[in-house]
Amino acid sequence: MAKIIETAVNAGSFTTLVAAVKAAGLVDTLNGAGPFTVFAPDDAAFAKLPAGTVDALLKDIPKLKKILTYHVVAGKVMAADVSKLKSAKTVEGSEVKVDASHGVKINHSTVTAADVAADNGVIHIIDTVLMPA
Secondary structure (H helix, E strand, C coil): CCCHHHHHHHHCCCHHHHHHHHHCCCHHHHCCCCCEEEEEECHHHHHCCCCCHHHHHHHCHHHHHHHHHCCEEECCCCHHHHCCCCEEECCCCCEEEEECCCCCEECCEEEEEEEEEECCEEEEEECCCCCCC
């Protein structure tokens, strides 16, 4: 297997996320021992953001780091465990809401694929970029 970043690169549908993680200087963190759970927006999720948002974030590294770490939970939380939660504390410091009543939603985002295994954690693919309050 590979670590989280390499797993995302190999998947081929996370080019924007990987570019953002590199720009924010978080590659070494997400390649660390972990384990981490990453709610990973795919390229289609980033494409739903208003025009210019990604470019603006790539120029505002503190805000970019805040958004990216809002997608990460410490520990390895598999789909079976996610469905038992009402919320999860993110590495950013605030919580995301979890609703497993009809599929799994993280805030207003839907998990489209779960339990993508990595050496240092797990990735759950989501269809919308999460924004901290």
